[in-house]
Amino acid sequence: MTRQKEVFRPRVEGQVGMYVCGVTAYDFSHIGHARVYVWSDCLFRYLRHLGYEVKYVRNFTDVDDKIITRAKQTGEDPIALSERFCEEFKEDMNALRCLPPTSEPKVTTHIPQIITMIQQIINNGHAYAVAGDVYFTVDSFPEYGALSGRKQDENRAGERVAVDERKKNPADFALWKAAKEGEPSWESPWGRGRPGWHIECSAMSAEHLGEAFDIHGGGQDLVFPHHENELAQSRAACAHAHVGYWVHNGFVTVDEEKMSKSLGNFFTIRDVLKEFHPLALRWFLIGTQYRSPINYSRAQLDQASDRLYYLCQTVQDAHDLLTDSADTDGGAASAEASTSAAALRGGFEDSMSDDLNTPKAVAALSEPLKLMNDLMHTKKGRKDKARTANLRLLSKEVQSAAGILGFDLEDARKVLDELNAYALARARMTIEDLRARMDERAVARAAKDFARSDSIRAELAQVGIYLMDGGDGTLWKPAPVVESE
Structure with missing residues (x-):
């Protein structure tokens, strides 16, 4: 909450609890979602590389106003519709090579925990019930606005802050919504109803990570109201509730304009993957540090595809040469190759440890890849007595770093063939x-x-x-x- 870089110190040595807000499952996920979950995946992978035992929780919102509205449009049961899009989301994440989180809780399977937390908030004097609805009392929480930097008079209607005369303060937000005909609902002390938007993440993070954990992530659009409200209600339920580090990524624009359906520049992950390899999209997304805004364009995807091809071709060429080489004695690498490998290892970890600076981490691959190509494709390189040992060392380090970024190059040939097929299709x-x-x-x-x-x-x-x-x-x-x- 200091809005500046800090040294990461987990609550429990050697262990990390990490919660990232998941999707509301009512439609196919877009490239903004892809950005959130690719950088989260890079963080998950890197923390594990550093030796931490990481518990990574990413939820599904499977009951919500948007889901109910879409279900009415399609004639589906809301829960069945959300289940379908949960599976579609998992398919997208698998294509982007995002590892499955440790837990993927759903709102509908955590109703008892949500009701218990709401009751705790009421008991602690921070919420009130009105005709089956329950609202959080913003005025009862002096710290409200600390995360987003907003003052209460800046909280505008239209940002999921509803205007309702039954509220004590227009900024008060719903913890529980009274049942409406045809909508999913559950029994509660306040009558049948369903959870509000924000309470779900407080309840699920507490259930799976405890009342205090290390990292909470999401898109910049969630800072207010979602994360601000989440922070308030978690502490209202338990004074000891705490998140060590709030982490938010920047917005995605398309050709320098905000992505929106009304502008006709809205792209789902599926839209992009019709024309570009999933790993090319991943490469594009990590090419900008997660906190900065990123501009999506076909030209950027073209460039990402080209760099990915170069990486895979270099690793595959080295694999082929090492497989065919008669030099199997495993001799020592040259000083130049050893220095390059060490520089990659150190530069990569320094970059990733510096607020997950993935573009700089990717740049650390450049020199070793150039040296590998020189060894394989230049007259001087082919005469190098330590050529095989050098290639073996450099290829190992390159593949290790690439793997942490989510590029498994064990089957680089398959990726190359797929990139060729995508290029022909385009x-x-x-x-x-x-x-x-x-x-x-x-x-x-x-x-x-x-x-x-x-x-x-x-x-x-x-x-x-x-x-x-x-x-x-x-x-x-x-x-x-x-x-x-």
Whole structure:
């Protein structure tokens, strides 16, 4: 709550409790969601790499106004609809290589815990019941606004702060909502009803992590009112409730504009994955430090795909060379390679430990990858007596760092094949179409019609296909689209 970087000190040495607000399951998740859960996954992976025993909890909101509204539109049962979208979300997270959290609690399976917490808040003088609804008394909590930095008179209607004459203060928010016909509801001391939006996370985090835990994360849009209200009601229920570190990521814009359905620039994860590899989206998302805003564009995804391809190709080339190498004695690596490997290890950990600076961590891969390619593809490198040992060391360190970022390169060839398939699909070509164009170009080159040869190459570059001429003939690979002049 200091709004500045602090040294991380867990409550219990060697253990970390981490809660990240999950999705409201009523629709397919968008790239803003992807950002939250990719950086959370990087943090989860890195803390485990450092040796912490991490309990990572990410909830599902499976009963909510939005779910009820969507269910009425589709004619589905609200709980069945939310269950369907919970499964769709899990599929998206799996595609993005996000590890499953330790626990994924749902609101509907924690109603008793929610009711108990609401009763504690009432007993402690911080809430009141009105005709089946229960509201939190904001005026009873002097610290309200400390997390967001807002004063109470800045709390505006329209930000899930409802105006209701039954409230003692317009900023008072619902802990429990009285049942309405056709909506999911449960028995409670105040009559049938369902939980308000904010109380669920307080109850579920307390149930799975205890009243005090280390890290609470989410998007910047949740700072107010959700996290502000969550903090207030948790402490109102238990004075000892505490979160060590509140962590929020910046917004996602699209072509420098706020992402919204009304502007027609709203993209679900599924939309993006129709055209780009899931790991390319992941690479793009970690290319900006999580607290900073990030601008989504096709050009950025093109660049991310290209860097991912370079990483996978380098690791695969090294694997092939090491597999075929007769040098199996495991000799010592050179001083240059050892220094590069140590610099990667140190630079990577320094960057990740500096408020999860993933772009700087990714940049630490550059020098070792360049050295690996020099060893494999230059005359000097091929003559290096320690070539095999150097490649083995560098490849191991590169794969270790990449793995912490969520890029498992054990099957780099499979990822390369998938990237090739995505590139052909974006170019609206089949592999047979591409081979025909390459054959056409080969005929032109043989006839010394270099103007035609260059024209074909340029046409392919404009759809993201790059041709490489060499001793083994002409090869191709995906590349960022080259705009025509």
